Amino acid sequence: MASGEEDGALEEKETNNKKRTKSIIATAWLTFYNIAMTAGWLVLAVAMTRFYLQKGTHKGLYRSIARILKFFQTFALLEVIDGDMCSCFAGIVRTSVIVTGVQVCSRIFMVWFITHSIRQIQNQESVILFLVVWTVTEITRYSFYTFSLLNHLPYFIKWARYNMFIIMYPLGVIGELMTIYAALPYVRKAGMYSLRLPNKYNVSFDYYYCLIIVMLSYIPLFPQLYFHMLRQRRKVLHGEVIVEKDE
Numbered sequence: 429m430a431s432g433e434e435d436g437a438l439e440e441k442e443t444n445n446k447k448r449t450k451s452i453i454a455t456a457w458l459t460f461y462n463i464a465m466t467a468g469w470l471v472l473a474v475a476m477t478r479f480y481l482q483k484g485t486h487k488g489l490y491r492s493i494a495r496i497l498k499f500f501q502t503f504a505l506l507e508v509i510d511g512d513m514c515s516c517f518a519g520i521v522r523t524s525v526i527v528t529g530v531q532v533c534s535r536i537f538m539v540w541f542i543t544h545s546i547r548q549i550q551n552q553e554s555v556i557l558f559l560v561v562w563t564v565t566e567i568t569r570y571s572f573y574t575f576s577l578l579n580h581l582p583y584f585i586k587w588a589r590y591n592m593f594i595i596m597y598p599l600g601v602i603g604e605l606m607t608i609y610a611a612l613p614y615v616r617k618a619g620m621y622s623l624r625l626p627n628k629y630n631v632s633f634d635y636y637y638c639l640i641i642v643m644l645s646y647i648p649l650f651p652q653l654y655f656h657m658l659r660q661r662r663k664v665l666h667g668e669v670i671v672e673k674d675e
């Protein structure tokens with residue numbers, strides 16, 4: 429009987445040790461990830477500022493930073509995986525996979541299927557608008573996560589993380605929607621990424637209408653992201669207890 433109890437206690441100790449090791453690995457990985465992302469977006473900010481100061485115009489700016497942007501924004505796909513990974517890593521990160529998924533996928537879509545694919549729109553002011561807004565937001569967000577993980581979070585970063593989005597989110601959305609809108613005529617003219625009938629697959633797809641659907645999908649999706657952030661803001665800045673629905 430006594431030996432059974434001892435076995436149980438030993439098993440529990442082993443499980444706790446395993447959990448602790450997993451959580452140390454997860455924290456180390458997240459710290460590395462967040463530092464890398466903060467650095468990446470800082471490099472982007474410096475590159476954009478230097479370009480503008482040297483050339484005095486925004487024309488050509490996108491092309492000059494396209495590689496860095498594509499790399500770091502695509503790297504953010506790991507965040508969706510992070511969400512999953514961390515739920516099994518003793519709940520170190522309590523992020524919503526759906527909210528993060530929509531945010532990251534819409535950004536990847538903007539980067540690869542709009543700005544990268546349609547050269548004619550790369551010099552639009554709206555591209556610069558969303559680039560600047562994304563950059564400022566991501567530097568703040570990733571430094572917030574980094575300092576939080578290191579338990580040394582300056583209040584101004586916390587304040588910026590949960591206040592700037594009030595203006596930055598709508599501005600980013602305006603930049604993105606204006607860019608997609610500017611892309612429409614080029615997509616229609618070139619018949620880009622579209623498949624017309626008849627073809628051997630017997631399927632038709634029109635990227636032009638797909639883009640219109642994407643633009644319309646901002647109407648139901650964006651308010652959800654915005655209200656999610658407003659709830660996070662109340663929780664973090666005002667200590668409100670928020671009962672989350674299962675996502």
Ligand SMILES: CCCCCCCCCCCCC[C@@H](O)CC(=O)SCCNC(=O)CCNC(=O)[C@H](O)C(C)(C)COP(=O)(O)OP(=O)(O)OC[C@H]1O[C@@H](n2cnc3c(N)ncnc32)[C@H](O)[C@@H]1OP(=O)(O)O
Pocket residue numbers: 458462507510520521522523524527528529530531533534535537561562565569573576577592593596597598599600601604642645646649650653656657660
């Ligand atoms: C395929 C075609 C798709 C087309 C779809 C078209 C529809 C799209 C509509 C959507 C439009 C989006 C437009 C967007 O791109 C525009 C912009 O971004 S403009 C720039 C302004 N943006 C912002 O300010 C973004 C603000 N929003 C967010 O930050 C997001 O909500 C999100 C990135 C998803 C973060 O949400 P989350 O729930 O994770 O919030 P928290 O930061 O409060 O984190 C919650 C807890 O998780 C911990 N956490 C999360 N990530 C990490 C990490 N990387 N490292 C460490 N810890 C992390 C965080 O600390 C919190 O923990 P705790 O609760 O314990 O404190």
